[in-house]
Amino acid sequence: MAPRPHWLFGDQLGPHFLDPRHGGPDDKAPVIMIEARSVLRRRRFHRAKAHLVLSAMRHRAAELGDRVTYVRAETYAEGLEKVRGRRASSPLTVCHPTSRRALAFVSGLDGVEVLPAKGFLVSHDDFAEWAGRNKGKGSGRSQSPSLRLEGFYHWVRERHDLLMDGDDPAGGRWNLDHDNREPPPRGQDTLDVRGPWRPSEDDIDDEVRRDLDRWERDGDVSFVGRDGPRRFPATRREARSALRHFVAHRLAGFGRHEDAMLAADPVLSHSLLSVPLNLGLLDPAECVEPAEEAYRSGDAPLNSVEGFVRQIAGWREYVWHLYWHFGEDYRHRNALRHTTPLPDWFLDLDADAVTANCLSTVLAQVRDTGWTHHIPRLMVLGSRALQDGWDPAAVTDWFHRCFVDGYDWVMLPNVVGMSQYADGGMMTTKPYTSGGAYINKMSDFCAPCAYRPDHRTGEEACPYTAGYWFFLHRHRTRLAANHRTARAVKGLDRLKDLRELLDTTAQRGDAPP
Numbered sequence: 001m002a003p004r005p006h007w008l009f010g011d012q013l014g015p016h017f018l019d020p021r022h023g024g025p026d027d028k029a030p031v032i033m034i035e036a037r038s039v040l041r042r043r044r045f046h047r048a049k050a051h052l053v054l055s056a057m058r059h060r061a062a063e064l065g066d067r068v069t070y071v072r073a074e075t076y077a078e079g080l081e082k083v084r085g086r087r088a089s090s091p092l093t094v095c096h097p098t099s100r101r102a103l104a105f106v107s108g109l110d111g112v113e114v115l116p117a118k119g120f121l122v123s124h125d126d127f128a129e130w131a132g133r134n135k136g137k138g139s140g141r142s143q144s145p146s147l148r149l150e151g152f153y154h155w156v157r158e159r160h161d162l163l164m165d166g167d168d169p170a171g172g173r174w175n176l177d178h179d180n181r182e183p184p185p186r187g188q189d190t191l192d193v194r195g196p197w198r199p200s201e202d203d204i205d206d207e208v209r210r211d212l213d214r215w216e217r218d219g220d221v222s223f224v225g226r227d228g229p230r231r232f233p234a235t236r237r238e239a240r241s242a243l244r245h246f247v248a249h250r251l252a253g254f255g256r257h258e259d260a261m262l263a264a265d266p267v268l269s270h271s272l273l274s275v276p277l278n279l280g281l282l283d284p285a286e287c288v289e290p291a292e293e294a295y296r297s298g299d300a301p302l303n304s305v306e307g308f309v310r311q312i313a314g315w316r317e318y319v320w321h322l323y324w325h326f327g328e329d330y331r332h333r334n335a336l337r338h339t340t341p342l343p344d345w346f347l348d349l350d351a352d353a354v355t356a357n358c359l360s361t362v363l364a365q366v367r368d369t370g371w372t373h374h375i376p377r378l379m380v381l382g383s384r385a386l387q388d389g390w391d392p393a394a395v396t397d398w399f400h401r402c403f404v405d406g407y408d409w410v411m412l413p414n415v416v417g418m419s420q421y422a423d424g425g426m427m428t429t430k431p432y433t434s435g436g437a438y439i440n441k442m443s444d445f446c447a448p449c450a451y452r453p454d455h456r457t458g459e460e461a462c463p464y465t466a467g468y469w470f471f472l473h474r475h476r477t478r479l480a481a482n483h484r485t486a487r488a489v490k491g492l493d494r495l496k497d498l499r500e501l502l503d504t505t506a507q508r509g510d511a512p513p
């Protein structure tokens, strides 16, 4: 029997998605890829992201040569119609897509078999088993205390024998986060570490850029941000080079300054591997294995390797499974009842309109590259949104559109749960936000800033410090009942200038801080 054709989505580009083993597609199955213009028309994406995804898809099609039918269409439905013609229910396979919307679409098609998800260490069934076993355990302080990251991460390490010495974690500790929260080195504006791997563009990138220019000129699509030069891998070969470069030259320094921020060195020792991982160009197992080898051979210290393994085998897997576990309603959660629309300067990535140096610097990084590391995402961008009470669904949409590694599955838990606390504590035990003191300690942003991190009121009041107290005041009752924030709320009563602080913060409205 002829093998059934297999449909590859644009984030299923590595060889493991065509591997017939472990529930994969038929051996030597012909491949279908669909470039659907409506995806770009629906929302205003960062142009670098549109470039990256189209470039990666077209590169994959070029590699697959005659094996692939590459269709340009308005929608996926139209693309499928073009391929299947009059045999509208001819058999087809597809790996479990990464978004609920795409899963619903493929599940509703005649003749399509949805194969198990690939690109993650933990299967849906295994996660369900773990979550089932942990149901009902925990302290009862929030809706799902048993599903915290830490327990999940230990279980993944044990199950996959990752960084284990027999039954114990390597080095005797599961968690070395404590060693990984150092501020940036004093007096340095960059880390002493070899720069990240960067690609060279080719003819396919030129073609993509010409197409994007034309579509924009024709008024077909509209983008935010700047495009170019391409900064992230778009092929398997490039992704492998980026991984090898990171493990050989940058992994050793990954841990120490993981949470630090430097204006002139936005990447620090981060891996930049979220893009090839989320495009499906790399499998997580092939990222954590060489990292562990580097530890075993003495080439990288445990705090760095554990920190990196925690990100990939812990956080990334956890976020993926929470996306499916929390259900469709999760995207509409708004426990804090925040409804303010995002201001135009933020929507347009207008960094130059912003005075606050931390926010202006980070917004410029997003505008120019579509990327910034997790602390600027959480403690500068997300914290601004949380303190100003922006609508969490709109914040999620913004992150999804503006980040080169943003996809529905990864955005929902990270933004709705982690960053905006809109789920009321299903994912984290407290909201993540801080005053200027934290940003001052962890970055070099404050010294040249027009505001002072320790000023709550007056001309030089730091919007993060004032915003922090404003946030605590606004949600005083809820936060006083949470043991992790109760003490901070008590601090409100000691502020003699609270009234003035609340008035000036409210007066700022949606003007750029």
Ligand code: FAD
Binding pocket: 269, 270, 271, 272, 273, 274, 275, 277, 278, 308, 311, 312, 315, 316, 319, 372, 373, 374, 375, 377, 378, 382, 399, 400, 403, 405, 406, 407, 410, 411, 414, 415, 418, 419
């Ligand atoms: P590194 O610091 O080198 O970490 C290694 C890898 O760990 C990353 O490549 C990524 O694959 C994985 N990882 C670490 N944390 C997470 C996490 N919380 N969720 C998923 N994967 C994780 N990550 C995305 O991949 N896409 C997103 O759209 C995204 N949006 C985010 C939004 C907010 C508000 C926050 C707080 C975090 C978000 N993250 C997202 C997680 C994290 O910020 C990025 O994965 C990371 O900054 C990517 O850079 P890197 O590859 O250099 O990461």
Ligand code: SF4
Binding pocket: 356, 357, 358, 359, 435, 436, 437, 439, 440, 445, 446, 449, 450, 451, 452, 453, 462, 463, 464, 465
């Ligand atoms: Fe940001 Fe406040 Fe520091 Fe300025 S003083 S950089 S606004 S934290």
